[in-house]
Amino acid sequence: MRRTRWAAMVLAVALCWPAALLAEELLERKLKAAFVYNFARLTTWPATAFAGPAMPLETCILEHDPVAPALQEAFAGKAVEGRPLAVRRLAGAAGWDSCHIAYLGAVPPELARDVLRALAGRRVLTVHEQGAAQADGVIRLFPADRKLRFEVNQAAADRAQLRLNARLMALAVVVKAP
Amino acid sequence: MNARRHSPRWRRLDDLPIRSKLLVLILLSSGVGLVVAACILIAFASSALRTSTVRDLQTLAAIMADSSVAALVFGDTQAATDTLDSLRAHPDIARACLYSPAATSGGALFAHYAREGAQCPATPDPHSLRQDSQWLTVVAPVRLGDEVAGTLQLTQDLARQRRVLWLLAQVALGIGGVSFMLSAAVAWAMQRAITGPLMRLAQAAQHVTETRDYTLRVGPAGKDEVGRLIDDFNQMLDQVKLRETALHDSAARLRAIVDTAVDGIITIDSRGHIESFNPAAEFIFGYAPDEVVGRNVSMLMPAPYRQEHDGYLTNYLSTGIKKIIGSGREVVGLRKDGTSFPMELAVSDMSIGSQRKFTGLVRDITARKRTESELRRLNLSLESQVTETRQALNQLRDAQTQLVQSEKLASLGSLVAGMAHEINTPLGIGVSAASTLQVLAEQIRERHDSGEMTRSDLKRFVQAAIDSSDLVLKNLQRAADLMQSFKQVTVDQASGERRRFALKPYLDEVITSLSPKFKGNQHRVRVNCPDDLVVDGYPGAVAQIVTNFITNSMMHAYPERKDGQMEIGASIQGDDVVLAYRDDGVGIEPANLGRVLDPFFTTRRGTGGSGLGLHVVYNLVTQRLGGTVQVKSEPGNGAEFIVRFPVRQPAQVAA
Numbered sequence: 001m002r003r004t005r006w007a008a009m010v011l012a013v014a015l016c017w018p019a020a021l022l023a024e025e026l027l028e029r030k031l032k033a034a035f036v037y038n039f040a041r042l043t044t045w046p047a048t049a050f051a052g053p054a055m056p057l058e059t060c061i062l063e064h065d066p067v068a069p070a071l072q073e074a075f076a077g078k079a080v081e082g083r084p085l086a087v088r089r090l091a092g093a094a095g096w097d098s099c100h101i102a103y104l105g106a107v108p109p110e111l112a113r114d115v116l117r118a119l120a121g122r123r124v125l126t127v128h129e130q131g132a133a134q135a136d137g138v139i140r141l142f143p144a145d146r147k148l149r150f151e152v153n154q155a156a157a158d159r160a161q162l163r164l165n166a167r168l169m170a171l172a173v174v175v176k177a178p
Numbered sequence: 179m180n181a182r183r184h185s186p187r188w189r190r191l192d193d194l195p196i197r198s199k200l201l202v203l204i205l206l207s208s209g210v211g212l213v214v215a216a217c218i219l220i221a222f223a224s225s226a227l228r229t230s231t232v233r234d235l236q237t238l239a240a241i242m243a244d245s246s247v248a249a250l251v252f253g254d255t256q257a258a259t260d261t262l263d264s265l266r267a268h269p270d271i272a273r274a275c276l277y278s279p280a281a282t283s284g285g286a287l288f289a290h291y292a293r294e295g296a297q298c299p300a301t302p303d304p305h306s307l308r309q310d311s312q313w314l315t316v317v318a319p320v321r322l323g324d325e326v327a328g329t330l331q332l333t334q335d336l337a338r339q340r341r342v343l344w345l346l347a348q349v350a351l352g353i354g355g356v357s358f359m360l361s362a363a364v365a366w367a368m369q370r371a372i373t374g375p376l377m378r379l380a381q382a383a384q385h386v387t388e389t390r391d392y393t394l395r396v397g398p399a400g401k402d403e404v405g406r407l408i409d410d411f412n413q414m415l416d417q418v419k420l421r422e423t424a425l426h427d428s429a430a431r432l433r434a435i436v437d438t439a440v441d442g443i444i445t446i447d448s449r450g451h452i453e454s455f456n457p458a459a460e461f462i463f464g465y466a467p468d469e470v471v472g473r474n475v476s477m478l479m480p481a482p483y484r485q486e487h488d489g490y491l492t493n494y495l496s497t498g499i500k501k502i503i504g505s506g507r508e509v510v511g512l513r514k515d516g517t518s519f520p521m522e523l524a525v526s527d528m529s530i531g532s533q534r535k536f537t538g539l540v541r542d543i544t545a546r547k548r549t550e551s552e553l554r555r556l557n558l559s560l561e562s563q564v565t566e567t568r569q570a571l572n573q574l575r576d577a578q579t580q581l582v583q584s585e586k587l588a589s590l591g592s593l594v595a596g597m598a599h600e601i602n603t604p605l606g607i608g609v610s611a612a613s614t615l616q617v618l619a620e621q622i623r624e625r626h627d628s629g630e631m632t633r634s635d636l637k638r639f640v641q642a643a644i645d646s647s648d649l650v651l652k653n654l655q656r657a658a659d660l661m662q663s664f665k666q667v668t669v670d671q672a673s674g675e676r677r678r679f680a681l682k683p684y685l686d687e688v689i690t691s692l693s694p695k696f697k698g699n700q701h702r703v704r705v706n707c708p709d710d711l712v713v714d715g716y717p718g719a720v721a722q723i724v725t726n727f728i729t730n731s732m733m734h735a736y737p738e739r740k741d742g743q744m745e746i747g748a749s750i751q752g753d754d755v756v757l758a759y760r761d762d763g764v765g766i767e768p769a770n771l772g773r774v775l776d777p778f779f780t781t782r783r784g785t786g787g788s789g790l791g792l793h794v795v796y797n798l799v800t801q802r803l804g805g806t807v808q809v810k811s812e813p814g815n816g817a818e819f820i821v822r823f824p825v826r827q828p829a830q831v832a833a
Contacts, residue, residue, distance in 0.1 A: 038251045041323055080323060167248030171257050 029067045031148055032141065033074035036103055036127060039139060040080050042165035045100060049123045056086040060099035063089040067105045097122050104128040104137075121159045133175045138162065151175050197373040204365035205358070212354040216347075223346050227339055231314060232307065235334050238268070239318035243330040246276050247320050250288060250328045258289035265291050270334045272296040272313060276320070277329040285329050293335075302329040312336060375404045379411055392419040442540035446475045447533065450491050462521070462542045464514035475538075480512040494527075495534065511540065519544045582794060599694050601660050604653035611653070615646035676827075679717045681748055681755070682707040688721045692728055699740040701732060707748040713755060715827030719802040720757075726791045727759045727819060733791075734781065735763020735817065754805070755825050760818040766811040774809055795819070804828045 040057060050057075057080055061068045068089055075085040088099060096102050096115050102124050104112045112128055119126055120136040128137045138156045142149055151173035157164055191199065242262065249257035262274045275298035277285030290298040308315040313333050320328040375396075382396045392415050396408045436443050442459030446452050452475050455467040463470075463478055470477065476487040494500060506524035513519065522541040527534060622639040625631035685705045696702070713720070728744060736742045747758040766774055773779045775796040799807045805823025 035252065038248075038322075041251075042248065165248065167245065171248050171252050171254050 025066075026070075028148070029070040030074070032067050032105065033070035035141065035148065035150065036071060036101065037074050037078065037085070039125060039127060039168070040085060040101060042168040043125055044163040044165075045125075046123060046161045049100060050083070054082060054084075057083040057101070058086045058088050058099050059101040059103060060088045060090050060096050061103045061105070062107050062111075063091050065089075065103070065105045065107070067103065071103070093118070097124065099124055101125045101127060119160075120156070123160050123162065125160070125162055126156075139172075149173065196376060197369050200369040200372060201362075201365055204369070205362055208361040208365075209358055212357055216350040216354045219350050220343070220347050224343050227343065228309075231334065231336075231339055232309075232316070235314060235316050235332055236318065238265075238271070239316050239330055239332040242274060242332065243318050243320040243328075246289070246330065247322050247327050250276065250278060250320055251322055255289050259291070262289055262291035270336075270338055272333045272335045273298055273331075274333075275299070275302065275331040277302045277331070279326060279328055288328060296333065298331070302331045309336075372404060375400075375408060379404070379408055383411070386415065392422060440541075442538075442542075444475065444478075444538045444540060446536050446538070448491070448495060448535070450474045450476065450488055453535070459540060462513075462540055463511065469514075478512055480510055480518045483510065484512075506539075508543065511542070520547050582797060601657045604656040604660070608650045608653040608657070611646045611649035615643055615650070618642045618646070675718065676714075676716055678712055678714045680709070681711045681713050681720075682709050684717055684720065685724065685746060685748070688724050689728075691721075692725060695728070695732060701736070701740065701742040701744065703728060703744045703746065705746050705748075707746070708750075711748055711750060711755070713825055713827070715823070715825075716802050719798040723757075723795050723798055723821065724759070726795050730791050731761040731763060731817070735761045735765075737764065739763075750825060751822075753824055753826070754822050757821040757823075758818065759821070760816055762816040765813040765815050766809070766817050767813060771809055771811060775807060795821075799823060802827075 036059060040059070045057075059071065059075070061071060068087065072087045075087055078085045088095075090096060093111055093114050096119055100123075102115065102119055104115060104126065106129075107115075109130065112130060113134070116126055116128065116134055116136040125139065126137045127139045127141060128134060129141050130137065133140055133151060133153055134156075135153070136156055138153055138160060140151050140153070142151070150171075152164060152169060153175050154169075155176060191202065194202070242265070245261045245264075246258050249255075249261060258276055262276060265271045265274050271291075271293075273292040273296040274290065275287060275292075276289045278288040279285060285302050287298055287300060292298060303315055303317050306317045312335065314336055315331060315333040317329060317331045319326045320330055379396055382394055386392065386394055395412050395415065398405075398408075436454075436456045439456060439458050442462045443454070443456040444452060444459050445454045451472055452470045455465070455470050460466060465478075474488070476484040479487060506522055508520055509523045510518050511521040511523075520543050522543050524539040525536055527536045529535075618639055622631065622635060625635055682705065685707060689703050689705060692703075724746060727746075731742065731744055742761055742763060744759070744761045747760075749756050749758075770779075770781070774792050776793060779793075796807055799805045799821050803821075803823035804827055805821060808820040808822070809817070810820070811817040
């Protein structure tokens with residue numbers, strides 16, 4: 001509904017503005033940021049993933065990913081179970097293993113594969129947008145019927161010791177990748 | 179109590195027989211109880227059903243909200259609709275509406291599920307709970323963590339609940355009806371247990387009332403109140419029986435008293451009408467009871483009392499001022515034959531219940547009045563007689579004094595006679611001796627003158643002269659002696675001289691002076707007295723006392739004997755002389771013992787007893803000697819007189 005409202009606004013903007021395409025992209029980034037926020041809310045990390053009770057829940061994103069500003073905007077002032085949400089922007093393939101969520105959006109496939117492989121079994125909720133399910137990726141975002149959908153690799157989630165909310169699973173396309 | 183003020187309907191219930199009353203009461207109470215219980219049950223069930231329905235719906239809403247939260251946050255309308263469609267399995271859910279939060283309004287419809295005839299409103303209901311006759315609606319927030327992600331509104335159709343409640347009410351009413359029938363049956367059976375004994379009691383009471391047979395008893399019952407009532411009733415009958423017997427006895431006793439009373443007893447009521455009239459009253463007034471009962475009591479009074487009596491009565495009843503009541507007084511009564519008579523009337527009043535009654539006790543005092551006047555006359559004559567008697571008594575007393583005096587003189591006379599007799603003998607001997615001597619002297623003078631006197635003649639004469647003069651001298655001496663003693667006695671008796679004297683020789687002299695009395699018999703008197711007993715007093719009195727004792731004994735004590743032994747004993751006891759005289763004669767009859775000292779009492783009136791001898795003793799002892807006399811005797815064992823007088827007698831004593 002928010003989306004439709006946004007869509008209505010965007011449509012209004014698009015009718016009277018030549019940069020309508022840019023607006024739709026902006027909307028998609030915000031949607032992705034909201035998805036990541038909801039994933040954070042519907043996922044339970046093991047207690048060892050945090051140094052302390054009030055330590056922030058950190059989401060890592062590639063520095064130049066266009067979703068990064070939307071993510072920062074969506075996370076501002078939010079908290080999940082008392083943990084403030086933080087966004088860390090990384091320059092390359094290094095440093096992902098200390099994050100709680102690794103968002104691998106607009107990244108080169110090689111880099112995505114390296115990072116995913118590096119994070120396999122590392123208690124990091126990985127969210128990627130590769131063309132197909134990845135053995136080491138937990139959640140994959142993909143567009144379908146002009147909607148944004150996601151699939152969950154249950155085996156990867158189990159290896160990462162993450163418990164995904166059953167409601168999340170009900171909405172997801174579950175893949176049983178090895 | 180208050181039943182009189184109850185409405186007619188309640189009065190009709192009061193008039194019902196107890197068994198119907200009991201039945202009505204039991205059915206009424208059990209019916210009310212059952213209705214109340216059914217109402218409470220239905221209300222409770224309705225409340226519980228509603229509470230559980232609301233809770234169930236809220237729980238369902240919470241579950242549905244939880245199930246829809248992911249679809250809502252990820253904007254997946256299809257998934258949310260699928261979730262809500264699962265409510266199809268719940269036939270009572272009329273609709274389920276999921277709203278996303280909206281910035282401007284309460285919310286925007288995100289997904290919904292609705293049965294036929296139901297629609298979701300554009301915005302959720304502002305109340306979390308809403309119920310109308312048809313629907314129950316709950317509104318629950320859809321939460322994700324701390325954030326409200328949307329609102330779920332669930333509406334349940336209450337038709338099924340109403341059907342359940344209606345069924346429950348029918349069941350409750352059915353159970354109530356069955357219970358009511360059962361309790362009616364039980365009450366019908368039970369009321370016999372209560373009313374049975376009551377009916378028996380009532381029948382017994384009625385029987386007792388009709389027949390007055392207080393010996394009837396109601397059979398035993400249980401220990402409950404009715405049983406106790408029956409026991410009490412039986413005890414009450416016992417009491418009534420006792421009371422009746424006592425009342426009957428008391429009435430019979432009263433009737434007997436009234437009927438046999440010597441006084442007339444008349445009761446009247448407050449108007450003066452006679453209520454009862456006892457036999458004594460019949461006798462007094464001459465009326466039979468049925469002639470007077472019911473008529474005014476004034477018929478028993480002569481004028482003017484007759485006219486005034488009603489006035490008295492009303493006066494007393496209104497003022498309480500009594501004329502006769504409470505006190506007896508003499509009034510005049512009127513007999514049937516018209517004669518009036520004096521009577522004594524005592525009236526008492528009493529209240530029996532609210533009635534005032536008066537009881538009059540009437541006594542015919544005609545006879546008494548006559549007796550009284552008789553007595554008064556007798557009294558007068560008696561007074562004059564008493565005066566005469568007193569005069570006669572005085573004369574008698576004078577005569578007695580004279581007699582005592584003459585008795586004293588008589589005893590003195592007998593003393594003189596005895597004395598003459600005593601002296602006569604020696605004087606006679608002296609006379610004959612002197613005359614013999616004179617004859618002898620004449621003879622010797624003739625012989626001398628004739629010269630024929632011989633020597634032997636002279637010798638014989640001298641001898642005879644000596645003998646004769648000796649005899650003369652002796653007898654004269656004896657006469658002189660006798661004279662001396664008589665003189666002493668008679669002088670003492672006559673003169674009443676007071677002197678000191680030795681008792682024993684004096685008593686001896688007295689005995690000697692009485693020696694003529696002992697001639698021709700063997701009576702002897704013994705004197706037993708201490709020699710040194712000296713009395714200061716009146717020896718004459720003592721002599722006369724002793725003389726009278728001896729004379730008395732010789733006259734009365736020895737009718738057939740001539741050898742009586744008399745004894746005079748004297749002794750000092752303190753300041754008193756006790757002179758005890760006793761004989762061994764026939765004694766004194768006990769009946770006479772108290773009278774022998776009385777004047778003129780004698781058992782020998784015809785043969786010369788004066789009846790004064792011992793009275794003189796009594797007089798002398800009590801008046802002259804100031805002492806006492808005591809008589810002791812047993813028939814056949816002699817008599818004893820004990821005289822006690824002071825050894826020093828009072829200076830003055832009247833003779």
